[in-house]
Amino acid sequence: MAARKIEAEVAEAYGRTFVKGNIPEINQIRCLGCAHCAVLCKKLGPNVLEVVAGVAKVVRPGNCIGDGACMLACPTKAIFLMSRYDPASPPSAV
Ligand code: SF4
Numbered sequence: 001m002a003a004r005k006i007e008a009e010v011a012e013a014y015g016r017t018f019v020k021g022n023i024p025e026i027n028q029i030r031c032l033g034c035a036h037c038a039v040l041c042k043k044l045g046p047n048v049l050e051v052v053a054g055v056a057k058v059v060r061p062g063n064c065i066g067d068g069a070c071m072l073a074c075p076t077k078a079i080f081l082m083s084r085y086d087p088a089s090p091p092s093a094v
Helices: 002-008 036-044 069-073
Strands: 010-013 016-019 022-026 049-052 055-058 079-084
Touching: 022 055, 036 049, 036 069, 069 079
Parallel strands: none
Antiparallel strands: 010 016, 022 079, 049 055
């Protein structure tokens, strides 16, 4: 049972492993505010991101399934890390 649970929380795509509980870190300099990441994330269901004042922001970190779809959608590689979300100490992107 435990093995099945872990399997459900790990996704593999494009040779990378994405883990549920990780959220995207958005480089504010690289971000163009194009919203490709936010639109795709909403279309896929989780709806984690919004563009706020011209920059993508993680607004619903608890929804993130860690699949890295946003990272793959970004034309400027502004999302290049998925890091563990800790509500007590959120990264600056949140
Ligand atoms: S896809 Fe990349 S450049 Fe576009 S809003 Fe998202 S993080 Fe910014």
